Amino acid sequence: MKKHKYIFAVLLILFSISNTSVAQGSKIDPIVNLAYFNNNNHDQHILVNTKAKINDHFQQLAGIKVAVYITAQDPVNLVGKGETGEEGELIIFFPPGIKAEWMKAAKQNFIAVTEPSKEYNAATGTLDITKARIKIDTAEDKKIIAVVEELKDSVWTPIKNVDVKLAIKRLGGDLSVDEPPQYTTDSSGTISADFKRDSLPGDNKGNLVLVAKVEDNDIYGNLSIEKTVPWGNKFTYVYAYDKRTLFARRGRSPLWLDIMAYSIIIISWGVLLYLIFQLFKIKRLGKNSP
Structure with missing residues (x-):
């Protein structure tokens, strides 16, 4: 009888261990994506997105704690940390403390690490970018010119075959300056377009804000720059x-x-x-x- 009790106890322990291992193995592996943004060539940030495949559908994960590093996963190289919001996203702006590491090379690597929880395993996402900038200017007859350059051997070098959007900044979204929504840079890294949006309402001085954008580029990330021009109609708000x-x-x-x-x-x-x-x-x- 005692022998049967021992066997039953051993089986119960093994069953508990197996259930624990199954429960631990059922935790979900998050997917971590990173995107780099450079606005007006000085406001820079990393956008972290966390999602997971649940019931055969991808869902954004809120409440995931994330830490982002530059070059290596070291506390000295910490860019910032935080928790994803309802859309599964977290924005981390570049702090002054990473300037020295950022200035070391033209190509940089970012690492995002999530903390494990009861539902999710720890996960890592990486992003490699090459430093680039975008410039915008205007010429006679309302012509808009934009130039895209990358940092190569400490020199800003024009980039060809980069898609650039030229638009007017509006409250409801960007409005393209002409029929083609985007243009491709030539060998000098330049694109140009004519402003075709006449009689567009501006501010009380008739100013409009032009914007040039490089979006979701695999090498350079997301670049944007703005320029104010007096090409709109004066709009005075009446109270x-x-x-x-x-x-x-x-x-x-x-x-x-x-x-x-x-x-x-x-x-x-x-x-x-x-x-x-x-x-x-x-x-x-x-x-x-x-």
């Missing part, structure tokens, strides 16, 4: 909150609308009161009839 308009606050509707509404109310109640008066009149006549 109409306290004026009588159709879209004004309560009590400030147009007079004609107030008159119409109150007239309908008065006429409707007048008709009802007249009908009630006629009913009483008919009733009185019925009593007085022989």
